[in-house]
Structure formats: structure tokens, C-alpha cells
Amino acid sequence: xxxxxxxxxxxxxxxxxxxxxxxxxxxxxxxxxxxxxxxxxxxxxxxxxxxxxxxxxxxxxxxxxxxxxxxxxxxxxxxxxxxxxxxxxxxxxxxxxxxxxxxxxxxxxxxxxxxxxxxxxxxxxxxxxxxxxxxxxxxxxxxxxxxxxxxxxxxxxxxxxxxxxxxxxxxxxxxxxxxxxxxxxxxxxxxxxxxxxxxxxxxxxxxxxxxxxxxxxxxxxxxxxxxxxxxxxxxxxxxxxxxxxxxxxxxxxxxxxxxxxxxxxxxxxxxxxxxxxxxxxxxxxxxxxxxxxxxxxxxxxxxxxxxxxxxxxxxxxxxxx
Numbered sequence: 001x002x003x004x005x006x007x008x009x010x011x012x013x014x015x016x017x018x019x020x021x022x023x024x025x026x027x028x029x030x031x032x033x034x035x036x037x038x039x040x041x042x043x044x045x046x047x048x049x050x051x052x053x054x055x056x057x058x059x060x061x062x063x064x065x066x067x068x069x070x071x072x073x074x075x076x077x078x079x080x081x082x083x084x085x086x087x088x089x090x091x092x093x094x095x096x097x098x099x100x101x102x103x104x105x106x107x108x109x110x111x112x113x114x115x116x117x118x119x120x121x122x123x124x125x126x127x128x129x130x131x132x133x134x135x136x137x138x139x140x141x142x143x144x145x146x147x148x149x150x151x152x153x154x155x156x157x158x159x160x161x162x163x164x165x166x167x168x169x170x171x172x173x174x175x176x177x178x179x180x181x182x183x184x185x186x187x188x189x190x191x192x193x194x195x196x197x198x199x200x201x202x203x204x205x206x207x208x209x210x211x212x213x214x215x216x217x218x219x220x221x222x223x224x225x226x227x228x229x230x231x232x233x234x235x236x237x238x239x240x241x242x243x244x245x246x247x248x249x250x251x252x253x254x255x256x257x258x259x260x261x262x263x264x265x266x267x268x269x270x271x272x273x274x275x276x277x278x279x280x281x282x283x284x285x286x287x288x289x290x291x292x293x294x295x296x297x298x299x300x301x302x303x304x305x306x307x308x309x310x311x312x313x314x315x316x317x318x319x320x321x
Contacts (some may be wrong), residue, residue, distance in 0.1 A: 010053065010061045010062060010063070010066070010067065012046050012049050012050050012053070013046050015063075015064055015067070016042060016045060016046055016049065017042070019064075024045070027045070027049070027071070028045065030068070030071035030072065030075055031045075031048055031049070031052065031071065033071075033075030034052060034071055034074040034075045034093065035074075035093075035254065036048045036051065036052050049067070052071070052074070053067075056070065056074060056114070058070050072092075073091055073092030073093070073114075074092055074093040074114075075092075075093065076092045076093050076094035077093070077094055077097065078094045078097040078098055078101070078139075078144050078147070078148070078255075079094070079141055079144040079145070079148075080094055081094065082138055082139065082140045083095060083098060083116055083124075083138070083139040084116065084121070084137055084138045084139065085116055085117070085118060085120070085121035085137060086116075089115050089116050089117055090115075090116040091114050091115050091116070092114060093114065093254060093255075095114050095115060095116045095120070096112060096113070096114035096253075096254055096255070097254065097255040097256075098116075098120070098124075098139060098144075098147070099112045099113070099114070099120060100112055100253045100254070100255055100256050101147050101148070101255070101256065102120075102123050102124070102127060102147065104256060105127070105147070105150060106288070107123045107124075107126055107127045107130075108120065108123040109230070109286075109288075110123075111286070112253065112280075112285055112286075121137050124137050124138075124139055124143065125137050127143070127146075127147070128143060131146050131150075133146060177207070177208050177209065177235045177236070177315060177316070178208070178209040178210075178211060178232070178234040178235050178236075179203060179208050179209070179210055179211070179234055179235060179236045179237070179238060179311075179312070179315065180210075180211045180212065180213055180228075180229055180232055180234040180236070180237045180238070180289070181199055181210065181211070181212050181213065181214065181237075181238050181239075181240070182212075182213045182214045182220075182225055182237070182238070182239035182240065182283075183195060183196070183199070183212065183214045183240050183299050184214070184240055184241070184242050184299060185214070185215075185216070185217060185218065185219060186242055186299070187300065187301075189216070189217055191301060192216045192217065193216060194301055195299060195300075195301055195304060196212065196216060198301060198304050198305060198308075199212075199304065199308060202305060202308045202309065202312065203308070203312065206309075206312040206313070206316065207316070208312050208315070208316075211232060211234060213225040213228045213229055213237070213239075222282060222283065225239075225283065226282070226283065226286045226287055229287045229288070229289060229291075230286075230287060230288050230289075233288060233289055234289050235289065235290070235315070236264075236289060236290050236291075236292070236311075236315055237283075237287050237289045237290065237291040237292070238291075238292055238293075238294065238311060239283050239291070239292070239293045239294070240293075240294050240298055240299035241293055241294065241295050241296075242296075242297065242299075243295035243296050243297075245295060245296065246272075246274045246275075246295065246296035246297075246298070247269075247274055247275040247276065247277060247294075247295045247296065248265045248268055248269050248272075248274055248275075248276045248277075248292060248293070248294055248295070249265070249276070249277045249278070249279040249281060249284065249292065249293040249295065250262050250264070250265040250276070250277075250278055250279075250284065250290075250291070250292055251278070251279070251280070251281075251284035251285060251291060252277075252278025252279060252280065253280050253285065254280070257278055258284075258290055258291075260290050261284075261290045261291065261292060262278065264290070264292060264311075264314050264315065265292060267310075267314040267317070268292075268310050268311060268314050271310045271314075272306075272307065272310060274296070279293070281293060292311075294307070
């Protein structure tokens with residue numbers, strides 16, 4: 001049973017044990033290209049293949065040929081082949097990379113699923129038109145190069161981080177940074193009210209404008225939270241998640257990560273003595289602002305003040321000119 005809870009159709013152990021040494025070497029190479037470490041140990045190889053299938057939601061695979069095709073697809077890097085909309089739809093790691101990068105540049109807002117669909121085709125066309133490129137919907141070397149140059153024009157800066165770290169509404173006045181919060185409705189109503197009041201009070205004391213994607217006493221769908229945050233575009237989005245373990249997560253995809261989020265998470269994890277992780281959680285992946293998720297019980301009133309002080313201090317230090 002994979003970590004996601006669904007069943008893998010392919011009998012990975014039986015398949016791998018039936019492969020020749022040449023096929024096993026080929027399999028290891030394909031896994032490496034797809035970003036999965038392997039070894040000579042057959043048990044570890046089975047685990048790597050199962051993880052690949054689970055990570056990429058490939059539970060429909062039924063035989064060796066299906067597996068080989070998907071390993072090839074997920075071994076591509078952006079620019080290795082020409083991408084365009086076709087039937088059946090192209091899929092693979094290069095398509096996922098394209099989606100992630102166009103998302104960072106503000107041209108793509110649909111799910112990052114590795115499929116070259118009509119939404120992605122429209123985003124490519126819009127990007128080409130915006131950049132004065134040949135508008136044909138094809139992602140060849142020229143378009144791929146333009147995207148990569150915008151994401152990282154030099155070693156120190158990237159448009160990715162400019163978009164992900166600073167809100168377009170941010171001004172230079174004393175009270176300018178905005179932080180949006182998503183707080184669980186896990187306490188009594190009176191305690192929830194107090195949680196929101198504490199949050200607003202501490203934000204004001206730190207010259208921060210606070211807003212809330214969550215509502216007291218109501219469960220808000222994740223999709224609605226994402227839409228609200230993307231409409232508001234705060235400087236920082238903080239989501240608190242109830243968990244038995246304490247950690248902090250920032251956005252990290254297969255090919256890109258939020259360096260600003262990484263930097264903030266590193267500071268906060270050091271201050272609070274908690275683990276930090278790069279994740280492609282839905283909230284981190286689909287919100288346009290810098291986003292951090294706190295797992296644990298940090299939203300509870302007896303811990304909230306300390307956590308907020310650390311968050312807002314780190315934000316002010318990170319954006320200080």
C-alpha cells in the first residue's frame with residue numbers, strides 16, 4: 001500500500017524479479033533520470049519504483065511497458081523535447097516543470113499535474129505574446145530559454161522570488177506588509193475569537209496588516225482559501241494545521257522552490273526548534289504569495305504569541321532594505 005492510501009495495480013516485486021540484469025540496469029538509469037536514487041539491492045529498487053508510482057499518481061500501470069513509458073516521460077527536463085497540445089495529451093516531468101515555472105511567472109494558475117492540456121496551451125500562448133516570441137503554442141528551445149532566463153536572470157535574483165515574496169499591493173509606508181492567516185476551528189468559540197484578536201493585536205504591534213482566509217466557527221474549503229489568498233495577494237500566507245508533530249513547511253516542487261519561503265522557514269525553525277521541510281502541498285503550490293504551513297498546535301492561544309512574534313520578526317528582517 002503506497003503512502004497515499006491507494007493500491008498500486010502493478011506487482012512491482014514480481015516484475016522486477018523477472019527482469020534481466022540488463023533490464024535492471026536500464027531501470028536504475030531511468031529512475032535516476034526521473035530523480036529517484038537507486039542501488040543494487042533489489043528491495044531498495046522495489047521501494048524506489050513503488051515510490052515513483054505513488055508520487056506520480058501512476059497507480060493505473062499494469063505492465064512493464066507502461067512503467068517504461070512513464071519513466072521516460074518523467075525523465076525529461078524542460079527543453080529536451082518540443083512540447084505542445086496534442087491528443088493524447090503529452091505528460092511528463094518537463095511538462096510539470098513548465099507548469100511550475102509559468103505558475104511562478106503568473107501565467108498559469110491551474111493544477112500542476114504534468115499534463116499538457118488546453119489550460120497550459122493557453123498559458124504558453126499568453127507568455128509568448130507577452131514576451132514578443134513567435135506565438136505558436138509550442139515550447140521549443142527559444143520559449144524554454146526565455147522562461148528560464150526570467151526565472152533566474154542572474155545568480156542572485158529571480159523573477160520567481162520577486163513574484164512569490166512581495167505583494168503587488170505592498171507600499172513603502174510604515175504599515176504596508178500584509179499577512180493572511182488560515183486558522184483551524186479546533187477550539188471553543190470564545191477561544192477562537194481570542195485567537196483572532198491576539199493575531200490582529202500582535203500584527204499591529206509589528207506594523208503588519210492582518211487578514212484571514214479562515215472564519216470563526218466555519219470550515220472553509222481549501223479551494224476557497226486558495227482563491228481568497230490569490231485574490232488578496234498578501235506578502236505572506238500562514239496556514240496552521242493540527243498535527244501530533246511540530247514542523248514548518250515551505251514550497252518546494254520537483255524543479256523549483258520558494259527561496260524566500262525557505263529562508264523564512266529556516267529562521268523560524270531555528271528559533272522555535274522545530275523541523276522544516278520543502279513540500280508541494282496544495283496550499284503551498286497553488287497560492288501565489290510566499291506561503292508557510294505550521295504543523296502542530298501553534299495556533300493555540302498559549303503558544304500563538306511566541307509563534308507570531310517569530311514569524312513577523314522574520315518577515316520584517318527578510319524584507320528590510
